[in-house]
Amino acid sequence: MLRTFSAADDWPPGLDEAVAFAVRWHAGQTRPAGEPYVEHLKEATAFLAYGAEVADPALLHAAVLHDVVEDTACTTAEVRDTFGDEVATLVDWVTKGDDRDAYLARLRTAPVDALLVKLADRASNVQRLDTHPRPEKQRTYYAETVRSIVPLSTVHPWFADWYGTWRREFAHLA
Incomplete structure (x- = not known):
């Protein structure tokens, strides 16, 4: 059974x-289903901390902040000034630019810590993918994932197991 996390964690x-x-x-x-965006940040952080059992403060800070540069007017420099180089670098690795394909290709060369943040982010996004309001988005996001x-x-073994279970449980979107 798929282990999920929610904003209640x-x-x-x-x-x-x-x-x-x-x-x-x-x-x-807000997220596509209308819930406050901060719930996604909490879920992603919970995946990292309680699922993968990551305790590194820089990784957990980056999980909380992973979308702040991508989805707001905040800059990487502001993240660096407040949280330091390590957190800012991790946030930069997981910040998608204008070219989605280039971003996904770049992730293949990312350091493990950045990948852990990305895996937690995507796990939050896909754990309830079948409730997304647009069925076509469900299918394309499943395929991309x-x-x-x-x-x-x-x-990371925990994420490998989690994504394996997720893939089987959501195979109807293929």
Whole structure:
């Protein structure tokens, strides 16, 4: 059975500043189903902390902040000034630019820590993919995840198992 995480899961300790920073930048944003965007950040962080059992503060901070440069007016420099080089570098690795294909190709050369943040991010996005309001988006996102993200999950046994289960449970979207 697929292990999922939700906004009901607690934030790991020590992330108050990152959470406040992300909440401020993502204020008013919602996900496709209408829930507050911060719920996605909490889910991604929970995947990393409670699923993969990652305790590294830089990785957990990057999980909270992973979309702040991509989806808001925040810059990598602002992340660096507030949270340091390591967190900013991880956020930069998982920040998608204008060319989605180039971004996905670039991930194949990403350091393991950046891949862990990306795997947690995508796991949050796909754990309820079949509830996305647009069926065509469900199918294309499933295909992209299987093609470009699932192969990256081999960097961590928990994510490899999780994505294997997810792929089987969501195969109806293929």
